[in-house]
Amino acid sequence: MASPTEENYLKALFNLKDEEGKVSISELSSTLEVSMPTANSMVKNLLKKGLIIYEKYKPIELTEEGKKMAALVIRKHRLTEMYLAEKMGFGWEEVHDIAEQIEHINSPIFFERMDKLLNHPKIDPHGSPIPNAQGIIADLKHKPLNEHKPGDAVKLAALAHSSTEFLDFLNSRNLKLGTEINVISVEPFDGSMVVSYNDRKSEGLSAKVCERLLVEFL
Amino acid sequence: MASPTEENYLKALFNLKDEEGKVSISELSSTLEVSMPTANSMVKNLLKKGLIIYEKYKPIELTEEGKKMAALVIRKHRLTEMYLAEKMGFGWEEVHDIAEQIEHINSPIFFERMDKLLNHPKIDPHGSPIPNAQGIIADLKHKPLNEHKPGDAVKLAALAHSSTEFLDFLNSRNLKLGTEINVISVEPFDGSMVVSYNDRKSEGLSAKVCERLLVEFL
DNA sequence: GTATTTAGTTAGATTGATATAACAAATGTT
DNA sequence: AACATTTGTTATATCAATCTAACTAAATAC
Numbered sequence: 001m002a003s004p005t006e007e008n009y010l011k012a013l014f015n016l017k018d019e020e021g022k023v024s025i026s027e028l029s030s031t032l033e034v035s036m037p038t039a040n041s042m043v044k045n046l047l048k049k050g051l052i053i054y055e056k057y058k059p060i061e062l063t064e065e066g067k068k069m070a071a072l073v074i075r076k077h078r079l080t081e082m083y084l085a086e087k088m089g090f091g092w093e094e095v096h097d098i099a100e101q102i103e104h105i106n107s108p109i110f111f112e113r114m115d116k117l118l119n120h121p122k123i124d125p126h127g128s129p130i131p132n133a134q135g136i137i138a139d140l141k142h143k144p145l146n147e148h149k150p151g152d153a154v155k156l157a158a159l160a161h162s163s164t165e166f167l168d169f170l171n172s173r174n175l176k177l178g179t180e181i182n183v184i185s186v187e188p189f190d191g192s193m194v195v196s197y198n199d200r201k202s203e204g205l206s207a208k209v210c211e212r213l214l215v216e217f218l
Numbered sequence: 219m220a221s222p223t224e225e226n227y228l229k230a231l232f233n234l235k236d237e238e239g240k241v242s243i244s245e246l247s248s249t250l251e252v253s254m255p256t257a258n259s260m261v262k263n264l265l266k267k268g269l270i271i272y273e274k275y276k277p278i279e280l281t282e283e284g285k286k287m288a289a290l291v292i293r294k295h296r297l298t299e300m301y302l303a304e305k306m307g308f309g310w311e312e313v314h315d316i317a318e319q320i321e322h323i324n325s326p327i328f329f330e331r332m333d334k335l336l337n338h339p340k341i342d343p344h345g346s347p348i349p350n351a352q353g354i355i356a357d358l359k360h361k362p363l364n365e366h367k368p369g370d371a372v373k374l375a376a377l378a379h380s381s382t383e384f385l386d387f388l389n390s391r392n393l394k395l396g397t398e399i400n401v402i403s404v405e406p407f408d409g410s411m412v413v414s415y416n417d418r419k420s421e422g423l424s425a426k427v428c429e430r431l432l433v434e435f436l
Numbered sequence: 437g438t439a440t441t442t443a444g445t446t447a448g449a450t451t452g453a454t455a456t457a458a459c460a461a462a463t464g465t466t
Numbered sequence: 467a468a469c470a471t472t473t474g475t476t477a478t479a480t481c482a483a484t485c486t487a488a489c490t491a492a493a494t495a496c
Binding site for chain 2: 102
């Protein structure tokens, strides 16, 4: 069994991995808010446990076993988020901090029950895919809104990086998963967009927002 | 804030306290399954934090602040047990182990929400009172079944010490909270009783079982 | 292609929770 | 009262997770 700390490192490694699946010590140390020596010594520990591939001064990579364990922690996190939102009435901006703690509960029956009560959900309240019980995670290949052009009609499917501030912003604009969005225009200078959705005929969205809105065609 | 370990010590002190509210180091060390030196050093730590009254070689007593903190941990535990049973369909024999972990979650809104969704329950699935948000715990003065005499008609209201084995036993006999029990006879030799309830006309219960069944008059 | 900057490592210390071994105080027994 | 037993304490060590300080390797910049 992995300790809560180890689970957090695995999760960070899984979430941070770039195209080749490699992560640096400094990325780890900053996302987990620990010093580099701390991250360095945990990396040695995970190496000893066979959960990562690592050589001095080289980037870190999860082994198959490490990937599976990480996916299962992410599964616990996302199932919990969905449960909190669907069954307990929490807003999508509230669920992360609670799930961050509950994900370390060691009780297979508890998470299985959540999964069953939720009817085996495929995504969490932010649209991120929930890995299955075997640690397999679907690749929902959504595109960010900013890659679309005027005239495109799309549906908000998920969020890239869902901080509380971003979620509060979306709440204030009444943007939810499933909202149908029509691209009206794109400003070439700064990448901002004007869109319409629901009864909002002309809503301006900054490029930063558009990059984080993951959409799919209707 | 108290660490999970500290919360466990407070809970143990609260649950173990005898008539005068005093607990020994050895009781603490055996209930928490740690060595005596470990319990001893944690006692010093709780003393430093003002949560207990303690002098070398004397029994341990909770301060008012310590009692309140302990009651609030017990509140989190029992609310969780009730939530697991009522909202997630777990049996009363399954809830303890999960609640033992969830009780350490630090999220007032999470437990408040449970409380609200459950309509401010007064007892947990084993009939134990749930302390209120101020740490005040009701004294439900139930009497154990073995203090009753033939002819008494009572209702199962709570359990004293609810181990999984005991709960499995009660399940096997179809005994639930609220079950109306009629005392038919008491065996003077060993304190066992013959009772009737539901469609069971003559069920024998050992003294050990009767001591743990807390009942109230109809 | 040296020099500077950034990233990573090693050494050593700290803190909380735990243990064993050895000893001391309190309690119980005749 | 003397002895034995139980209970509690001290000293010391370990382990996981953390840190700072000092150093080294790699990357970047002129």
